[in-house]
Amino acid sequence: MLLVSIAVCIVIAALLWAAVRRARPEDRSLKIGEIPPQRGNDGIRWIRIGLIVSALPLAVAFVWTMLTLAAVAGPPANPGLILDVTGRQWWWQIEYAASKPADVFDTANEIHIPVGVPVLVRLHGADVIHSFWVPQLSGKTDAIPGQTNLSWIQADRPGRYLGQCSEFCGYQHAHMQFEVVAETREDFDRWISTQRRAAGAPATPGETRGLALVEYRCGLCHRVRGTLAGAISAPDLTHLMSRRTLAAGTLINNPGNLEGWIQNPQNIKPGTLMPDQYLSSQQLNDALAYLETLK
Secondary structure, eight states, X not given: OHHHHHHHHHHHHHHHHHHHHTOOOOOTTSOTTOOOXXXXXXXXXXXXXXXXXXXXXXXXXXXXXXXXXXXXXXXXXXXXXXXXXXXXXXXXXXXXXXXXXXXXXXEESEEEEETTOOEEEEEEESSSOEEEEOTTTOOOEEEOBTOOEEEEEOOSSOEEEEEEEOSOOSTTGGGOEEEEEEEOHHHHHHHHHHHTSOOOOOOSHHHHHHHHHHHHTGGGTOBOTTSSOBOOSSOOOTTXXXXXXXXXXXXXXXXXXXXXXXXXXXXXXXXXXXXXXXXOHHHHHHHHHHHTTOO
């Protein structure tokens, strides 16, 4: 499109320059306000030529654009990976589909994909309308309650690509980010294998107490596969520490931020559905000891 536009500008500029060069010399015999005699219809002819010169490349560009949009707008016919992505207030649930039910797993706010593979994204809305958008990989597609919309992404080189909800969805709409991590096939297969595993058993008394606390308190909303925590209304915590961020991109995932998020999420992300926990120092240390093992 850039080359076509440059070519059109060059041709029009050349024609304009030619017209200026061949302009008739000023007739000094004319009186003020007198119209000079007209010679033929050269002006109309050149206007017609200019219209044709402009219309032909514009018509080609229009057809070319429509064909290109039709080719890239639809989901891939043979995707290498299928994801079910659900927008929630205010985080993203990502389910990795698989032929075996035992291989299906959930994660939150971080999408891993292999480089060079077309990925079909089936979008769902859990509460209000959200919109899935990864500017460097895809256009915007709404996630609407009661309806499944299709989108797709593909990364041609490894890296992290920022995604964002682009449909106003409530108080913490701005803090509803996610990341797409594109990696080599070997790294992706290694990540998938790790994510499919259940959480490991606690190794210390503090971790054991932390597990009991997580099952009793966190398990009312969260799931940790391999434990009694089995709720699905909040992010799956089975491999919590493998993610780069917390609270849908609000915080970097490190022990200090995790401690603050557990104890007082309303101070960090007001309006979030996670309530303040008000744990004692011992309870908080035990919970952190266990959660930091979820890698």
